[in-house]
Amino acid sequence: MDEARDLVNRILAGDAKAFKSLVEQNQRLVSHIVFKMIPNETDREDLSQDVFMRVYRNLGRFEFRSKLSTWIARITYNTCGNYLEKKKIPLYEDLAPEQKTIDSCAGANPLPDEYTEKQEISDRLREEVDMLPIQYKTIITLYHLDEMSYTEIGGIMKLPEGTVKSYLFRARKLLKERLTARFQPEELWNPNT
Amino acid sequence: MESKHLTDAEIQDYLDGNAVREDSAVAEHLDSCGLCKKNLELYKCLYSGLSDGAGYELSVDFADKVVSSVGLGESRGFFRRYANVLVTIIGTVAAITALYYFTDIPKIIAGGAWLGWFDSIFKGRIYSSMTGYASSAGNTVSLIISGVLALVTIWVVDRFMIRSKRRPSSLVI
Numbered sequence: 265m266d267e268a269r270d271l272v273n274r275i276l277a278g279d280a281k282a283f284k285s286l287v288e289q290n291q292r293l294v295s296h297i298v299f300k301m302i303p304n305e306t307d308r309e310d311l312s313q314d315v316f317m318r319v320y321r322n323l324g325r326f327e328f329r330s331k332l333s334t335w336i337a338r339i340t341y342n343t344c345g346n347y348l349e350k351k352k353i354p355l356y357e358d359l360a361p362e363q364k365t366i367d368s369c370a371g372a373n374p375l376p377d378e379y380t381e382k383q384e385i386s387d388r389l390r391e392e393v394d395m396l397p398i399q400y401k402t403i404i405t406l407y408h409l410d411e412m413s414y415t416e417i418g419g420i421m422k423l424p425e426g427t428v429k430s431y432l433f434r435a436r437k438l439l440k441e442r443l444t445a446r447f448q449p450e451e452l453w454n455p456n457t
Numbered sequence: 458m459e460s461k462h463l464t465d466a467e468i469q470d471y472l473d474g475n476a477v478r479e480d481s482a483v484a485e486h487l488d489s490c491g492l493c494k495k496n497l498e499l500y501k502c503l504y505s506g507l508s509d510g511a512g513y514e515l516s517v518d519f520a521d522k523v524v525s526s527v528g529l530g531e532s533r534g535f536f537r538r539y540a541n542v543l544v545t546i547i548g549t550v551a552a553i554t555a556l557y558y559f560t561d562i563p564k565i566i567a568g569g570a571w572l573g574w575f576d577s578i579f580k581g582r583i584y585s586s587m588t589g590y591a592s593s594a595g596n597t598v599s600l601i602i603s604g605v606l607a608l609v610t611i612w613v614v615d616r617f618m619i620r621s622k623r624r625p626s627s628l629v630i
Contacts, residue, residue, distance in 0.1 A: 278529065279529075280524055280529035283523075283524055283527070283529050284520050284521070284523075284524045287519070287520040287523050287524065288520045291515055291519055291520065292510070292513070295513040295514070295515050296510075296513055299512070299513045308515075309515055309516060309519070312515055312519070313519075313522060313523055313526060316523045316527075317523070317526060317527055320527045320529075385502075385506065386506055386509060389503070389506040389507070390506075390509070390512065393507070404507055408504065408507035408508045409507075409508060409510050409513075432469075433465070433466055433469050436465075436469060436500070436503060436507075437465045437469075439503055439507075440465070440499050440500060440503050443499070443502075443503065444499060
């Protein structure tokens with residue numbers, strides 16, 4: 265926390281290197297959220313840049329009540345939420361049983377023959393995650409890629425801890441079912457494939 | 458326990474390290490139950506895939522772009538660098554001058570002018586000058602008190618309105 269405080273103070277004093285360091289430390293986290301929440305690929309980088317500009321503009325108000333990264337993630341989530349609202353893309357959706365899958369999705373390209381089985385599984389999983397409602401895939405990303413706790417994720421997305429856990433479990437169960445519908449179980453865990 | 462299969466939630470809890478049942482009991486069951494073990498392996502595969510961070514790359518010079526977009530690190534000219542200082546000095550001189558010419562502070566402080574406070578403030582120095590009331594000694598005291606009051610005002614504005622926000626000054630959005 266002291267390191268974060270020092271970094272913030274240096275940025276507020278106008279230290280460009282300190283701000284660059286903050287961006288480099290957190291751009292991975294920001295990109296995880298932006299890439300999962302924003303369907304339009306061309307807007308992602310601009311939106312990520314907008315997030316850091318907001319971070320910079322509001323840094324003086326950060327009170328160190330949470331980790332700096334959690335605060336940045338919250339700004340990212342809110343920025344993406346505003347974007348989706350403008351584009352009239354629903355943020356809140358439930359996992360419906362008839363939720364479309366990759367197989368039913370027009371435009372899903374067949375995987376190239378030269379792909380190995382493992383790459384195919386990995387690509388398929390990524391595509392299946394992308395097909396989930398925004399909140400579910402954001403929770404999955406924050407939990408598995410950024411290793412955040414239920415409490416931290418709940419703080420970022422303004423959801424109760426129990427809801428975060430429930431969404432996470434339901435999404436993973438659904439993903440497992442979709443993978444097993446496409447692949448033989450042995451293909452999934454055999455390290456030689 | 459041996460006869461009852463683990464639920465998906467229990468397996469996920471086990472892999473997350475939040476198992477409600479004893480870890481050893483779960484492990485024991487997994488050793489003896491092929492179905493649950495298969496399910497566990499599927500989840501392990503899923504967890505491994507979900508932790509794959511590929512495909513989220515921003516441009517290589519992303520951090521530089523962000524830094525330049527907020528205007529940090531750019532060399533600024535002499536005037537821009539010291540603009541705040543210059544504005545503060547000009548403001549202070551203006552405030553002292555205004556107080557000096559438009560009020561008669563000693564008269565206000567002397568009190569007993571409840572009913573005449575309006576005259577004291579708005580007509581004070583001009584009125585005095587016009588009537589030849591002000592003496593040079595009175596002017597000096599007025600100047601000192603006006604100066605102190607102006608500085609206190611500037612400090613209050615700076616402390617409670619500007620510094621409390623602590624916004625970086627070079628932000629360009």
